[in-house]
Amino acid sequence: MAIVSVPGKVILVGEHAVVHGKRAIASTIDRRLYAKFEKVEDDVLTLNIPDYSYEKNWDISELSGLSDDDLSNLSDGLTLVQAFLYLYKNIIKIKLGVKVTVKSQFLVGIGLGSSAAFNTAISTGFLQINGDIEYTSEFADEDLKTISDWSFKGETIIHGTPSGIDNTICTYGGALMFHQGKIEHFPRIPELSIIVSNTGIARDTKLYVMKVTGLLNLYESVVDPLLDCLDNIAIRIYDLFHEFSTSEYETDDDKIEDKHQIESQIGV
Secondary structure, three states: OEEEEEEEEEEEEOOOHHHHOOOEEEEEEEEEEEEEEEEEOOOEEEEEEHHHOEEEEEEHHHHHOOOOHHHHHHOOOOHHHHHHHHHHHHHOOOOOEEEEEEEEOOOOOOOOOHHHHHHHHHHHHHHHHOOOOOOOOOOOHHHHHHHHHHHHHHHHHHHOOOOOHHHHHHHHOOEEEEEOOEEEEOOOOOOOOOOOOOOOOOOOHHHHHHHHHHHHHHOHHHHHHHHHHHHHHHHHHHHHHHHHHHOOOOOOHHHHHHHHHHHHHOOO
16 A cells, blocks of 8 residues: 655746746645555556545456547546546556545645646556655655656646646645746745635636637737746746845745736736
8 A cells, every 4th residue: 555645836926827938936835635545456446536525446457458548438527537547557567456545635626736736646656556666765856757747647638738837846846946847946935824715716727728828829919928027027036035045035025916917917
């Protein structure tokens, strides 16, 4: 049996802009998703998500005969489940029954990285079961990259064209700046009090990514400079955090307010 714990995340600046090659800064939060992996004697794969009263079994021999595209027919119309089946089918190379139980301290669709945490946890558990990675006191750098790469593949199934920042921050933890696949970690950041308000309205990341992309394609001369503004704000926050690493720093509340205003102008 293995238990994997993955943190949720917040994107402090650059959400959606990061999809279009701009910088973004993300941090993990003190809420986590847990996945328990249990080997079973039967040739059955089980996914159990008690918080959403979801449990389903699949015959392993049936999965092995399907293409990746065919997995959607077994996913109850849920891309999260399709990603789960994809990761099992492509990571596990032996005939092995597994029951996976997932519990989370944060809700789906509120911007805290629920799908990335799920994909990261599932990738980690399956890679460990298959013997591809090994955890002692911590994961090796190459193992973290392997986890993040598989998690990104799951994210692609769910979101279409993700930037890669969500699976990266959920895998590596801490706080980082992400720019076109490149990662810069912060040695330390100030303790931030972040208020997350749940409006009760779930957001579909894939739809919002498509919405911003559509606006950019139609009004590039208007939208791209707004994304550049978000990029510049990310650079300013990056500099502030590095100042904090070596000395005292002052917050720049105006930049955060500017960020909110710009994001509202691009419909997010």
